[in-house]
Amino acid sequence: MADQFFGITDTGKQRQNNEDAFIAQQQVNSKFVIACVIDGVGGYSGGEVAAALARESILKRLEKPSGEIIPMLVDCFSLANEKILAEKQSVKQHDSMACVATLAIADMERNQFYYAHVGDTRLYLVRDQSLVKISHDQSFVGFLEDSGRLTEDAAMKHPKRNEINKALGFETQLSKNSDYIETGQSPFLPGDMILLCSDGLTDMINKNKILSIITGSGSIKEKCRGLIDAANEAGGKDNVTVVLVQNNKIPARHNATMPEANVNKPELTTTLTTNENQEVLHTKETPVSQTTGNKTLVIVLSLFTLLFLGTTIWQYLNKTQPAQPIAKPTIIIAKVKNDQEIKLQQSVDQLKGHILVLSDSVFRSPIILTQAIRVNADSIVIKAKGNIVFKSDTSNSGIAFSFLPTCKSIVLDSISFSGFKTAIVACNNVLKLKNVRFFNCGVPVQYGHLITSQKFISVTLLPVSFRADSLPIQSK
Structure with a gap:
C-alpha cells in the first residue's frame, strides 16, 4: 500500500x-x-x-x-x-x-x-x-x-x-x-x-x-x-x-463497443421460403425413393379433397346464419420520447466523470418525462443550475428516475419532481438529497435492499434523518 x-x-x-x-x-x-x-x-x-x-x-x-x-x-x-x-x-x-x-x-x-x-x-x-x-x-x-x-x-x-x-x-x-x-x-x-x-x-x-x-x-x-x-x-x-x-487503483473506463456487421454473423432460420433456398435444401437432402413419392401424392390429393368439402360447408353456413360483426383490432400506440428526455438520457449514458449539471439554459423547464430515466453509473451527482423541474407526462404517472443497484453513490441537488406516482427508485445505493422538492408525488422516494434468498441475514437498518426547511441550503 x-x-x-x-x-x-x-x-x-x-x-x-x-x-x-x-x-x-x-x-x-x-x-x-x-x-x-x-x-x-x-x-x-x-x-x-x-x-x-x-x-x-x-x-x-x-x-x-x-x-x-x-x-x-x-x-x-x-x-x-x-x-x-x-x-x-x-x-x-x-x-x-x-x-x-x-x-x-x-x-x-x-x-x-x-x-x-x-x-x-x-x-x-x-x-x-x-x-x-x-x-x-x-x-x-x-x-x-x-x-x-x-x-x-x-x-x-x-x-x-x-x-x-x-x-x-x-x-x-x-x-x-x-x-x-x-x-x-x-x-x-x-x-x-x-x-x-x-x-x-x-x-x-x-x-x-x-x-x-x-x-x-x-x-x-x-x-x-x-x-x-x-x-x-x-x-x-x-x-x-x-x-x-x-484509493490508487486505476479508475475503470468503459468504452462503447461498435455493433458487428450482420454479414459477419451466421443467420439462423427455421423456415426457407424462397425458391433459391428450396433448391439449396433439396441439394443437401438424400434422394427420395419412388414409393415415398407415391405416398406423398396420395396425401396431397386427400388434403385437397378435405379442403374442398370444408369450403363448401362454410359457404352454406354463411348463407343460413346472419353475419357477425368483425371485432376491431386493438391498436396500442407507443409513447414517443420527447427531445428533452432523449437528450437527458443520452447525457446520463455518455457522462464522463460523475457530475452532471443540468442548466435551465439547455434544458427547458419543466422537463416532461414519458418514461423513467435509467441510471447505471457507478456514482453520479445530478445538480441543477437554475430552475429544473421534472414533470410527469399525462400518460405517465410512473417513475422519474430509476437508479440501478450497480449505482453505488447518488447525489441529487436543487431539482424538483412533479406529478409522479414514484419520483425516485433506488436499491442498495447511498442516496443523498440536497434542496430537492416533491410536488404531488405519491411516493417521493422508494428505497429497497437486495437480500440473498434462503440465507441467514444479519443487518442493522439505521433510521433516515430528514431535514426540511423553507429556504434552500446555500452551496459553499
Whole structure:
C-alpha cells in the first residue's frame, strides 16, 4: 500500500504544545487502512492527555477487529470516552479535559470507507476535482455553516467558532446515547481520497485552497506537508493535523463497443421460403425413393379433397346464419420520447466523470418525462443550475428516475419532481438529497435492499434523518 496513506501533525505558530494526535496505518494482516484525527480540549496538559488516551483506546480495540465495522467504530469511541472519564475523576488537574475525533476505516478491496465522528474535526471526500464535506461540525457555528446560514469565510471568523457541543469526555453514558456519535459509510472509488483534519487546518485555509493542494502534483506525503505549510503561512493559530488516504487503483473506463456487421454473423432460420433456398435444401437432402413419392401424392390429393368439402360447408353456413360483426383490432400506440428526455438520457449514458449539471439554459423547464430515466453509473451527482423541474407526462404517472443497484453513490441537488406516482427508485445505493422538492408525488422516494434468498441475514437498518426547511441550503 505504498503512497496510499500518510498522516502528520504540527504544533503551529502560536501554541507551545501539541494537543492533537492521529492514526495512519494499515491494519495487521488486513486490507484495511485506519485513519484518525484527534484534537484535545482542556488546557495545557489536559487536552494532550485526552488525545493520547483516545488514540491508545482506539488502537487497542482495533487490534482484534470483530463484528460489523460501524458498531466497532462506535465501540472505539465508547472505550476512549470511558478512559478519559476515569482520568478526569482521578486527576483534578484534568477535570475539564476532553477531545474531539474523526475515525475512518478504508476497505480498499471492497472500495468502501466507514467513519465515526464526534466534535469539529472533519472528514472530506475528494472525487473528480471536488471536495465534499462528509462529517458535520457538532457546534452551533458548525450547524449554521452546514445549513447554509453562514458562509465558510464568515464561519472561519466567528468568535464562537471553537465552542463545541459534543466531545469524548463530555457524556457519561455514551454507549446508551445512539445519537451522540455521527456514523456512516460511502463508496471509496478508484482515484478517490479521504482527508481527515483538525480545525487548525480548516480555520486557517478554505476549501478551495485545500482542494488545490490535494489535487496538485506530488505524493501523499508532500500533499500533507503542503496543507500544514499553508495553515502555518495563514497564521498557524492552532495545532494542525491532517491524514490523507487514497484509493490508487486505476479508475475503470468503459468504452462503447461498435455493433458487428450482420454479414459477419451466421443467420439462423427455421423456415426457407424462397425458391433459391428450396433448391439449396433439396441439394443437401438424400434422394427420395419412388414409393415415398407415391405416398406423398396420395396425401396431397386427400388434403385437397378435405379442403374442398370444408369450403363448401362454410359457404352454406354463411348463407343460413346472419353475419357477425368483425371485432376491431386493438391498436396500442407507443409513447414517443420527447427531445428533452432523449437528450437527458443520452447525457446520463455518455457522462464522463460523475457530475452532471443540468442548466435551465439547455434544458427547458419543466422537463416532461414519458418514461423513467435509467441510471447505471457507478456514482453520479445530478445538480441543477437554475430552475429544473421534472414533470410527469399525462400518460405517465410512473417513475422519474430509476437508479440501478450497480449505482453505488447518488447525489441529487436543487431539482424538483412533479406529478409522479414514484419520483425516485433506488436499491442498495447511498442516496443523498440536497434542496430537492416533491410536488404531488405519491411516493417521493422508494428505497429497497437486495437480500440473498434462503440465507441467514444479519443487518442493522439505521433510521433516515430528514431535514426540511423553507429556504434552500446555500452551496459553499
